[in-house]
Amino acid sequence: MADRRDLSGRRTSLHEKRERKVLSLYEKLKILDLLNGGMSCAEVGRRVGKNESSIRSIKQKQAEIRQSLCAAPTMAKRVSVVRDKVLVKAEKALSLWIEDMSQKHVPVDSRMIREKALSLYEHFGTMTETPERKAFMASKGWLASFVNRYNLKNLRVTGEAASADQESASTFPHEFRILVGRKGYLPEQVYNCDETALFWKKMPSRTYIHKDARQAMGFKAFKDRLTLVLCGNAAGHMIKPGVIYRACTPRPLKNKSKESFPVFWQHNRKAWMTAILFLEWLQQCFIPEVKSYLRAKGLPFKALLLIDNSPGHPQAACASDENVEVVFLLHNSTLLLQPLDQGVMNEDDDAESLEQAEPPAWTLEEFVDVFHQAQVLRDKILEYDPSMERGLMVTRGITASLRPLQDLFDEAKKRQRQLPITMFLTDASSCMEASGSNCEDDQSSCSRSKRFP
Numbered sequence: 398m399a400d401r402r403d404l405s406g407r408r409t410s411l412h413e414k415r416e417r418k419v420l421s422l423y424e425k426l427k428i429l430d431l432l433n434g435g436m437s438c439a440e441v442g443r444r445v446g447k448n449e450s451s452i453r454s455i456k457q458k459q460a461e462i463r464q465s466l467c468a469a470p471t472m473a474k475r476v477s478v479v480r481d482k483v484l485v486k487a488e489k490a491l492s493l494w495i496e497d498m499s500q501k502h503v504p505v506d507s508r509m510i511r512e513k514a515l516s517l518y519e520h521f522g523t524m525t526e527t528p529e530r531k532a533f534m535a536s537k538g539w540l541a542s543f544v545n546r547y548n549l550k551n552l553r554v555t556g557e558a559a560s561a562d563q564e565s566a567s568t569f570p571h572e573f574r575i576l577v578g579r580k581g582y583l584p585e586q587v588y589n590c591d592e593t594a595l596f597w598k599k600m601p602s603r604t605y606i607h608k609d610a611r612q613a614m615g616f617k618a619f620k621d622r623l624t625l626v627l628c629g630n631a632a633g634h635m636i637k638p639g640v641i642y643r644a645c646t647p648r649p650l651k652n653k654s655k656e657s658f659p660v661f662w663q664h665n666r667k668a669w670m671t672a673i674l675f676l677e678w679l680q681q682c683f684i685p686e687v688k689s690y691l692r693a694k695g696l697p698f699k700a701l702l703l704i705d706n707s708p709g710h711p712q713a714a715c716a717s718d719e720n721v722e723v724v725f726l727l728h729n730s731t732l733l734l735q736p737l738d739q740g741v742m743n744e745d746d747d748a749e750s751l752e753q754a755e756p757p758a759w760t761l762e763e764f765v766d767v768f769h770q771a772q773v774l775r776d777k778i779l780e781y782d783p784s785m786e787r788g789l790m791v792t793r794g795i796t797a798s799l800r801p802l803q804d805l806f807d808e809a810k811k812r813q814r815q816l817p818i819t820m821f822l823t824d825a826s827s828c829m830e831a832s833g834s835n836c837e838d839d840q841s842s843c844s845r846s847k848r849f850p
Contacts, residue, residue: 515533
């Protein structure tokens with residue numbers, strides 16, 4: 398047929414090409430239910446507005462469609478094609494791996510993601526018996542689709558992690574080990590100090606709303622912050638933590654003696670560590686606490702303090718006491734060398750968040766029991782319900798409702814696996830040395846206040 402030109406000069410056909418419409422998995426499932434109900438392919442085609450050949454193709458792939466629907470993610474009702482079950486499992490594992498790398502502050506690029514995807518696909522392929530499996534190449538097109546499916550974005554790495562001096566930081570541990578050996582310091586005499594911010598009254602930045610709602614009602618998030626000063630030695634002993642707050646005496650603490658607090662209280666207009674506050678903490682908190690601890694251990698008063706090279710830690714700290722040697726970390730290498738940054742303060746912050754988020758009555762065994770009962774309920778629904786579509790909708794609703802409990806279970810399991818053993822041993826030993834007869838009565842209280850000896 399003759400062609401014509403539009404106003405821009407391009408050649409167009411008199412009959413536009415019909416847009417190809419691919420049925421979703423749920424639409425294919427409805428067609429399969431109609432076929433299983435006794436209708437012919439021609440009758441089903443007239444009802445849904447499709448050719449009889451398309452209906453026959455769907456009928457031939459009935460097993461693949463049902464398997465793909467069972468293994469599909471939450472948004473599977475929008476998937477238009479039957480996806481490889483092995484690839485779906487590999488992508489889920491890949492998203493968890495990317496999240497784990499992000500929490501560990503390890504940047505990943507497209508090459509690393511594609512290589513990890515290939516290894517995961519091979520791993521799950523050996524575990525799944527699929528006679529005819531297409532070759533997975535982890536191409537750039539697949540990567541773009543994967544990024545869209547899991548809502549990922551590419552960011553430039555900035556801050557301390559990007560600017561850390563890797564070469565200088567690699568030689569510092571060896572030099573520090575030589576210093577400790579030459580001066581004869583014991584693990585009980587080697588201390589490390591660092592500060593961390595604690596937002597003790599902070600509203601969550603995100604909330605769950607119905608999918609039909611445009612946005613959540615606005616509110617002003619409270620971000621009342623204080624600074625925690627944490628210090629401990631290589632043997633696991635933590636001295637009294639320091640607290641820097643904006644007010645000298647907050648209203649709830651009026652007419653109360655600060656000496657009776659389980660923390661060393663300091664104040665600053667911005668609740669930040671300054672040179673003056675650090676020298677005050679060194680003279681009035683660190684030195685007395687270390688003296689008392691070493692005296693109880695029967696060791697001479699000699700200590701090595703490792704701190705950051707920051708403006709809040711002045712060089713005058715080196716002359717605070719002749720028995721206290723202060724060593725500063727290398728400039729721009731805190732993230733790589735600071736011992737307290739390697740997990741101690743993160744465990745403290747995460748344990749605090751977990752304590753607020755998780756009800757104290759929940760245990761890992763109770764989580765497992767609830768999930769087991771939910772799985773039994775899902776199996777019964779799929780077994781008794783004659784309509785597979787309705788059964789899958791109900792079971793997915795159960796899975797979605799259990800998602801908050803699954804998040805709490807993952808966090809609790811992770812915290813139980815990562816807690817250092819010194820958190821369970823330090824206070825019990827100090828309690829036994831402090832008082833022999835009263836140790837049994839006070840042991841439970843000591844273990845509960847592990848961060849405030």
